Amino acid sequence: MEFSEQQKEVRRWLERRRGILLAHNYQPGEIQDVADFLGDSLALSMTAAQTPAEVIVFCGVHFMAETAAILCPDKTVLLPREDVGCYMAATITAAQLRARKAELPGVPVVTYVNSTAAVKAESDICCTSANVVPVVNSLTSPRVLMVPDRNLALYTARRTSKEVLYWDGCCNVHDRLTPAEVKACQAAHPEAMFIAHPECRPEVLDLAQAIRSTSGMLQLVRESTGREFIIGTEMGILHTLRKENPDKLFYSPSSHLLCPDMKRISLADIIEALKENHYQITVPEEIRRPALLAVERMLAVPRD
Ligand code: 13P
Numbered sequence: 001m002e003f004s005e006q007q008k009e010v011r012r013w014l015e016r017r018r019g020i021l022l023a024h025n026y027q028p029g030e031i032q033d034v035a036d037f038l039g040d041s042l043a044l045s046m047t048a049a050q051t052p053a054e055v056i057v058f059c060g061v062h063f064m065a066e067t068a069a070i071l072c073p074d075k076t077v078l079l080p081r082e083d084v085g086c087y088m089a090a091t092i093t094a095a096q097l098r099a100r101k102a103e104l105p106g107v108p109v110v111t112y113v114n115s116t117a118a119v120k121a122e123s124d125i126c127c128t129s130a131n132v133v134p135v136v137n138s139l140t141s142p143r144v145l146m147v148p149d150r151n152l153a154l155y156t157a158r159r160t161s162k163e164v165l166y167w168d169g170c171c172n173v174h175d176r177l178t179p180a181e182v183k184a185c186q187a188a189h190p191e192a193m194f195i196a197h198p199e200c201r202p203e204v205l206d207l208a209q210a211i212r213s214t215s216g217m218l219q220l221v222r223e224s225t226g227r228e229f230i231i232g233t234e235m236g237i238l239h240t241l242r243k244e245n246p247d248k249l250f251y252s253p254s255s256h257l258l259c260p261d262m263k264r265i266s267l268a269d270i271i272e273a274l275k276e277n278h279y280q281i282t283v284p285e286e287i288r289r290p291a292l293l294a295v296e297r298m299l300a301v302p303r304d
């Protein structure tokens with residue numbers, strides 16, 4: 001694939017700064033195409049932890065760059081825009097989690113990586129959509145508290161013998177997808193396999209033939225002999241799905257499956273970030289150290 005002039009400039013600046021560009025599967029297509037590594041939250045964290053690069057340019061949302069900063073305090077982690085938050089991460093604060101923990105002494109806290117560093121610092125272990133069930137099962141306690149995503153907790157509760165208590169947060173993009181929208185799409189494409197993200201509501205997940213993280217979806221489609229797929233997650237992933245599988249057809253069940261924060265960064269922002277060395281994401285040591293423990297415990301759990 002031929003790069004545009006702006007993409008070439010991104011690559012030149014990355015070379016000059018000895019940087020690596022990590023992009024989430026929901027990023028704009030032109031950013032996905034120019035990235036060194038494209039992945040889900042788990043794969044991006046693991047890549048950040050292992051890269052020898054001096055500068056990590058993180059194209060995703062704030063909590064993802066923060067996770068890289070937690071794992072790599074000696075590297076420069078750049079987020080090309082400051083205004084890329086996550087609706088879900090904002091549904092719980094560290095003070096709220098401390099208050100809930102006080103009501104549940106001895107109950108370990110499993111925190112979805114879609115959370116602030118301060119919330120991670122209050123947690124026993126982190127999880128992502130790709131490893132949540134083995135993470136919960138790795139704990140010895142018969143009860144766990146999951147934050148901040150209600151839907152991920154309900155998905156997990158059906159797949160573990162543990163009692164799952166949860167915080168009532170959600171992703172406003174995935175939570176908005178309705179069973180009626182999915183059924184209408186299934187009626188229009190009766191041969192298509194419906195793959196959903198675990199951030200969708202339980203009644204939507206009930207209609208799915210498979211439930212996967214974003215990278216799990218890419219892998220499933222790559223390996224599938226099926227030809228048509230309904231994709232129950234943010235529509236940015238359709239770019240790479242279509243690029244990797246030109247002979248397969250993909251449908252989004254709703255025009256609302258769009259995360260505005262994931263679409264804010266542009267190629268021009270990346271060039272500016274590398275030139276100006278902004279916006280550097282750092283985490284104060286008193287938060288970083290306990291947050292790192294929770295992230296490292298997660299990374300040590302073997303996957304299914
Ligand atoms: P993944 O870890 O599956 O890529 O999900 C991240 C996310 O933000 C989902 O909304």
Ligand code: SF4
Nearest residue numbers: 086087088171173259
């Ligand atoms: Fe956060 Fe939802 Fe956007 Fe993912 S899609 S970054 S959970 S608001």
